[in-house]
Amino acid sequence: MTWLPEGFVHPVHVPVPGTALHLRPICEADTPLGCVYIDPPERTGADGEVS
Known part of the structure; x- marks a missing residue:
């Protein structure tokens, strides 16, 4: 079972x-390192935090 609809095509540029x-x-x-954290604009530098 998948949460994506059948026939879904992943976009490469949005x-x-x-x-x-x-x-x-x-x-x-x-x-x-194989691990990515994305900073939300209101929390620049927050990628160093662990929650």
Whole structure:
């Protein structure tokens, strides 16, 4: 059983409306340690925290 609908195709580039930014899947080359934390804009530097 999967939570994605049958036939779902993962997007490789999604524009963020109203900005020049885009979203993309995280890949192995993004981190040499195999673990990625994303800082929300209101908590820059929070990736060092463990909750």
